[in-house]
Amino acid sequence: MARAGPKNFGLMFKVRDHLKVEPGTLNLKSWLCSLQTSLNRFSVRSLVFGSTLLVVSYLVIVPLFMLLYASVRSTEDKLPFEATATTVANYVVVFSNPSTLSILLNTIGFTLGSLSVGLPLAILFAWLLERTAIPARGWLSSFVLVPMAIPSLLSAIAWIQLLDSRNGLVNVALRAVLGLKGDTGPFDVYSLFGMCFVQGLRLVPSAYLMIAASFRAMDPSLEEQSAMAGRGVAQTTLRVTLPIMRPALLAALIYFIIVVIESFDIPGLLGFTARVRVLSTAIYWATHSEVGLPDYGLASALGVIVLAVALILMWIYHRLTAHQERFATITGKGYRPRQIHLRGWRIPAVVLCALYVFIAVILPFLMLLWTSVQPFYSVPSMESLGRASFDGYRNIWHDGSVVRALWNTTLLGSVTAVATLVLAILVSWFVVRGRREGGALASYLATVSFLPQGIPSIVIGLALIFVYIRFPIPIYGTLWIIALAMTTRYLAFSSRATTSALIQIHGELEEASQMAGAPWLRTLRRITVPLLAPAMINVFFWVAVHAIQELSMALMLYSPDSVVVSTVIWSMWQNGKTADAAVLGVLLSVLSALLLVAGQAIAYFRRSSY
């Protein structure tokens, strides 16, 4: 479903041959004439191209500019545009404040900690499921992805119930079993360790997808050659497989550093109580201060810092993946690589995978379910089981904001998915096939549409506040501004997914339609779009699931009218309405799971209909 693996990004930047008119070969009159014909000829197409260019630039460039602008405005108790003075005071405040250092250290610690939990597991699972003869491969490879259905916000809530130092289920159980004294510990979820653990588990599915894709893309004959040269499994893995995989693994590492730096839900929920602030949550608390007015100047200065870090990482990542293409890893041949026999390790390997699925999915989901049927939170016991009731699921519909949030979330998910998809298809078409529009413009489009990958969600949320609070388009405080933020954020992933799909569609298929007399739009509608359908289904459901689960952008931009499920869960939790949050959380998880299943089902039935 969520294919995170960016493989063909380098292709987007290849300068395409384009029309050049040699000076002197044409006189002015004929030049004007030729301009006329090209205007006539490409009117629809150039109109669409121009609009795509404008919309993408507007979505990406304007917020970044406003963010930079706001960061150099003096904002004592004011909004950035009420103040007049240009100042570096915000940066001075950021860099002179001792808490900045601790925020940076926390961010680094949180990033490294989460990655050291998530990546080794992901690499291990990818290797086990792609390269070894592990039993029940099909089931396991689907189950590894299931944690995606549980929003991070809710896995954080579930893990609080499980690992709360005082009455978390796991801690209570461990104290009883091990006969530990005292009424706290041994684990405390409200700590850097707890944050890293929960975040690390969350990373596994998408990291697994990315790394498994690179394992799959590797030409197995490279390994077979090593075997023919008399090397064993260990030697081949060390001397051939890993060196070939190194750029891909490094790219995955960089990619997930960005993901962790950007993540908000888990550090937001756990880090507040734990007093561990990272960059993303620091930006949020600067704008949602419990005392005093929001400090937009400080927030934007922090935003610029985290943006700079993310963009630099993004650039490194891009270099790595562009370089990766030199390793001839992609083959169109359907060879399955040789599978390594696990022998005595078969059972431990399956148990390990099952254990991960239990810890990452079953345990937190059961906990969430348990909390949702309890009037107030209590450690599971026979006594509390007697109190279990589904009243929560009935009563929640009486809450007007919940109903509004569910409706808004549905709307948000579908609007964002459709908008992102349409934009992604147009962007990738012009990037891949827009030879007539010129190489420079196509490269610009490719770069700008990919830029949001390096813009943390919280920063997009922040920047859009600056854009629309004073902007003539009255969408501030509506659902549309959230949809706009998410479209911007998800454009990067979506356009790259459609781009790599479009690259694989032979250009002659479209040219054949042209030769058959079809104008541009008809070719796009009758040929290109149907052929892109599998990628479009993927993108649509990926965006929809992400949009309904997303918290940070929604939290920065929502108003009482535009609440969505994730923000309602957040405020319920902040107000101690644990059971209600759990009820809504279960509903959101089920909705996400249904979307994921629907996406897979549609893809499956389309395939089998051929």
Next chain:
Amino acid sequence: MIRTSNLVKTFAGTRGEVRALRGVSFEVAKGQLFTLLGPSGCGKTTTLRCIAGLEQPLAGEILVNDRPVFSSSRGLFIPPEQRRMGMVFQSYAIWPHMTVFENVAYPLASQLRRKELKHRVEQILERLGLASLADRLAPNLSGGQQQRVALARALVAEPQVLLLDEPLSNLDAKLREQMRFELKSLHDAMKITTVYVTHDQEEALAISDRIGLMHEGALLEVGSPAELYLYPAHKATADFLGSANFVPAEVRQSGNRPGDEMLVESRIGSFVARRSVEWQPGMPALLFFRPEYVNLAESLDQNANGTNRGTAIVERITFLGNSVDVVVRCGEIALRARAHPTRAPVGGKSVYFTVDPSSCIVFPA
């Protein structure tokens, strides 16, 4: 009728501009099958795509039935969808999400009534032996069937011009030969002006009314298959079509008119050849003759005069089935010859060779 004049096309390459076409001009008469032949990268496909309108040349002019579809001097460019040409792509480009019927009906859509459309499509499917496959999806077709569907789709709208881009290159050898004859008879029946692009000389010789030989973005030579094969005017043509022996030589006597006989002194003896261009005695030249015109014999006809002959040592013999490829050495020059498979000479033995003067051609060195 198609006429191109002075087509120029450049591509932006990794190291600056690549001149893909350097002034290509030719004319295809109405109903003719014209083949653009040449090695890969010679610009033949680019030329075809310029005629189709899929590429826009930098300069030049293209006329179809006396109407310009591209003219740089007038700033005119008719887009491909308005040129009403049929085209078969190298990859066939059969749309995999449509059935055979839908693929073939696509060029007709919106201009015909449903009943007539169905009739037209069925007619062309029938003609190409595809009637039973109408409801199949493209991925369920064999290579040969896909090729036919592509052809049906290109022909269904009855275009004035048919463009074929290496249409047989993805088929296996047996099928290729069969389709070659089918294409030829289809063309003879429908008489559509056709431009055919291939790198396969055998295919070009078998199918074409006329062949244009392309080399490094330029059209070297145009002629009927027999003209080009038997009497090439350029060394590159001689080299590309069939196999060739080239022997360095010097002109001794030149005839008065083209077609007269001339005399050259080569490294392997004196040769009488056909005069092609104006020669001055003493000019350096290159003597050319094809292996199949080299006669090998164990003894010589005593009455023959002293030119166009010599002795050589048989160096290597390769059995090819329908003939035997023989390499003989005459001093430092190695010559290739063809022999009947049952009458192959013996390796290491000395043989006499003769070449008929009418098969000898002299090129500038």
